[in-house]
Amino acid sequence: MQGCSRRSWQQFLQSSPALSASLKSVHPLPAVYETHDVRYSSDIAVKGVGHLVRKGTGGRSSVSGIVATVFGATGFLGRYVVQQLAKMGSQVLVPFRGSEDSHRHLKLMGDLGQIVPMKYNPRDEDSIKAVMAKANVVLNLIGRDHETRNFSFEEVNHAMAEQLAVIAKEHGGIMRFIQVSCLGASSTSPSKMWRAKAAAEEAILRELPEATIMKPGVMIGTEDRILNKWAHFGKKWSFLPLIGDGSTKIQPVYVVDVAAAIIAALKDDGSSMGKVYELGGPDVFTVHELADLMFDTIREWPRYVKVPFPIAKALASPREFLLNKVPFPLPTPNIFNLDEINSLTVDTVVSENALKFADLGVVPHKLKGYPIEFLTSYRKGGPAFGSTISEKLRSSEF
Ligand SMILES: NC(=O)c1ccc[n+]([C@@H]2O[C@H](COP(=O)([O-])OP(=O)(O)OC[C@H]3O[C@@H](n4cnc5c(N)ncnc54)[C@H](OP(=O)(O)O)[C@@H]3O)[C@@H](O)[C@H]2O)c1
Numbered sequence: 001m002q003g004c005s006r007r008s009w010q011q012f013l014q015s016s017p018a019l020s021a022s023l024k025s026v027h028p029l030p031a032v033y034e035t036h037d038v039r040y041s042s043d044i045a046v047k048g049v050g051h052l053v054r055k056g057t058g059g060r061s062s063v064s065g066i067v068a069t070v071f072g073a074t075g076f077l078g079r080y081v082v083q084q085l086a087k088m089g090s091q092v093l094v095p096f097r098g099s100e101d102s103h104r105h106l107k108l109m110g111d112l113g114q115i116v117p118m119k120y121n122p123r124d125e126d127s128i129k130a131v132m133a134k135a136n137v138v139l140n141l142i143g144r145d146h147e148t149r150n151f152s153f154e155e156v157n158h159a160m161a162e163q164l165a166v167i168a169k170e171h172g173g174i175m176r177f178i179q180v181s182c183l184g185a186s187s188t189s190p191s192k193m194w195r196a197k198a199a200a201e202e203a204i205l206r207e208l209p210e211a212t213i214m215k216p217g218v219m220i221g222t223e224d225r226i227l228n229k230w231a232h233f234g235k236k237w238s239f240l241p242l243i244g245d246g247s248t249k250i251q252p253v254y255v256v257d258v259a260a261a262i263i264a265a266l267k268d269d270g271s272s273m274g275k276v277y278e279l280g281g282p283d284v285f286t287v288h289e290l291a292d293l294m295f296d297t298i299r300e301w302p303r304y305v306k307v308p309f310p311i312a313k314a315l316a317s318p319r320e321f322l323l324n325k326v327p328f329p330l331p332t333p334n335i336f337n338l339d340e341i342n343s344l345t346v347d348t349v350v351s352e353n354a355l356k357f358a359d360l361g362v363v364p365h366k367l368k369g370y371p372i373e374f375l376t377s378y379r380k381g382g383p384a385f386g387s388t389i390s391e392k393l394r395s396s397e398f
Contacts, residue, residue, distance in 0.1 A: 061111055062089030066266065069093040069132050071164060072141030074102040076223045077180065077216075079109075080259035081139060086110035088263070095120040095131040122160055128167055137176045137266065138168050145193055145225070145340060146333050149324060153339070157196035162203035169207050176273070177211040178262055179204050183251065183278055184348040185215060191343035201276070212265050212272045214258065216279040217348060220367055221255035222374040227294050231378040233335055234295065239303040241335055243312045246288030246304065249347035251280030254371040257357065257364040264360040278354035281364050287344065293368065298378040299385060312341045 056062025066085065073082050073094040085092050086109040094117045096103045103117040120127040122142075132138060144156045161179055168174040185197035204211050218226055234240045261279055265272040285293070288304075295302035307315070316338035319330050333340075350356060357364045365371050376383040 056089055058088055060087050060089055060114070063091075064089040066090035066137050067093065067135045068137040068139055068266075069095060069135040070139045070141060071095055071160075072139075072143065072180075073106060074098065075141060075143075076221065076225070077219060077255055077258060078141050079105060079223075080221070080256050081141065081262055082106045082115065083109045084259050084263045086114055090114075090137075091116065093118055093131055093135055095128075097122060125163070125167070128164065129171075132164075132167060132171055132174070135171075136173055137178075138164060138174050139178045139180070139262065140164050141180045143180065143182075143193075143197070146337055147320070147323060147339075149329055153192045153196045154199075157193055158200040158203065161200035162207070165204040165207040165211065176266055177204070177208050178265060179211055179213050180258075180262075181213055181215045183215045183217040183280060183350065184343055184346070189343070190345050191339050193339050194343060205274070210273040212274070213276040214262060214265070214279055215277065216258045217251040217253045217281065217350070219255040219258060220252045220281075220371055224255065226252070227290075227372060227375055229334060230291060230294050231298050231375055234300055234303075235298070235378055238300075239305050240291055240295075241307045241312070242288060242291065242304040243307055243335075243341055243344050244287075244309050245306055246286060246291065248287050248344045249284050249349055250287060250290065251284050251349045252290060252367060253279055253281040254365045254367065256371075257281070257362060260362045261357055261360050264362050268360070272360065275355055277356065277360065278350040279357055279364075280350035282366050284349050285367075293372065294375060297372055297375040299380065300378075309341065309345060312336060313338060316341055 054063055054065045058064070066088075068085055068090055070078060070082055070085070070092055072078050073092070074096050082092050082094065091113075092106075092110065092115050094103050094106055094115060096117055097120060100117075103115075107115050107117070109115055118131045120131045122128070140161050142156060142160055144151065144153070147153055165177060165179075168177050179200065181197045181201050182194055184191065184194045185201060187195060187198045187202075189195050189198065201213050204213070218224075220227060230240055258279055261277065265277075291304070292302055316333065316336035319333055319336075320338045323330055376385075379385040
C-alpha cells in the first residue's frame, strides 16, 4: 500500500465496503486516512474546544459537525442562511416565538431531523439557554426596523443580542458567534435602530472578542422589504413618494450573498473571528436610481412625488407619538417609517478601509438581473409580459 495516495485509498475502500470493514478490523487505518477529504465543506475554526465529528462528502446528508442555533431564522435572511447551512450537512436549531407555521418553510431545507424548530421566549433566559445548549455555533439575525408596543429598538436590536453573547460565553462550547448588524450602524447615526445595533456590536465584542460582525447594506431578494414595498405602493397609487430628493446613496446587496458571507466566515480557519465586515453590493445607487430600476423591471412609468424630509417626518411622527399612548397596536409603518426616514438623511455605503465580501472570498451579484427578477410578478400583463431584465442585458453585465 506504500505510495498509494490518500484519495485513491479512499476510493478503493469505498468501492468495496465489505473488504474495507474486514481490512479495518485486522489493520486499523493510519490516522491520516481516517481524516476527511479536503473537499469537505465544514472547516469551522476550533479554538480550544474539542474536535468536530464529521462524516460524508459535504452534501446535505453529511454531518458537517456544525450544530448552529440561528436566532432570527424565521426572517428574510434566515431562510437563506438555514438553507446554506443545511446544504453542507449542518444541524440547525431554529428558535421560534410565533406560530408553528413560522418555521414550516425551513424544515424542507434539510434531511429529516436536520432542522429542529424549538419554541422559545426571547425574554426568558432559561429558554434561550435551552435552545443554545446543544449548539457549537450561534448566529444572531434578530432585528426589527420599527418599534411596537411590546418591543423597543433597544430591546430587540441591542439588549437581546447582548444577552445572547453573555449566554454563549457562559455556555463555553460556542466556537463561533456571528452577529448580523446593519451597514449604517454607528453610535452617531440619526437612526435609533442603527444606534442600537452599534451598541449591540460593542457589547458583543466586549463579551466575546472572537465574535464576527456582519454589516449588510439594505438586502434585496424575493421577500425584501424595499423593492416589494415600493412596487406594491407604485402599482396601487401609480406613484412613489421619494423621501428627500432621492439622492441619498445606498449600497443594496443580494440577500443570498449575505448568507454566503456568513457561511464563508464559518468555514474559514478562524481568520474572520473578532472582525467586522461591511457587506455592500457591487454598485452604489441613489434611492432614485434604485426606484428607477424597480419601475423599469415592473414596466410601469416612473412617477415620483418628492417629499422633503421635514414633511416625511411630520407624516411619520403620529405613529411613533401614539405608539405607547393608545391601548391597541398600531399598524406596521410602511413607506413613512420615521426611523427609516431618519436613516435616509445620510449616505450608507461601505467604507474604504472596511473588510468586505472579497475578504471572505465571496463575489457579490449585481442587482440588475436575477436578484430582482422576482419583481416581474408586479407587471400589469403578468410575469411573462415582455422580456425580463436579465434577457435584456448582455450576460457580461451581470
Ligand atoms: N432586511 C434588510 O434590508 C437588512 C439590512 C441590513 C441589516 N439587516 C439586519 O439583518 C438581520 C436579519 O434581517 P431580516 O431582514 O431577515 O429581518 P426580519 O425578516 O425582520 O427577521 C427578523 C427576525 O428577528 C426576529 N425578531 C424580531 N423581533 C423579535 C423579538 N422581539 N423577539 C424575538 N425575535 C424577534 C423575527 O422573529 P419573528 O419571525 O418571530 O418575528 C425574525 O426571525 C436583522 O438583524 C436586521 O436588522 C437587515
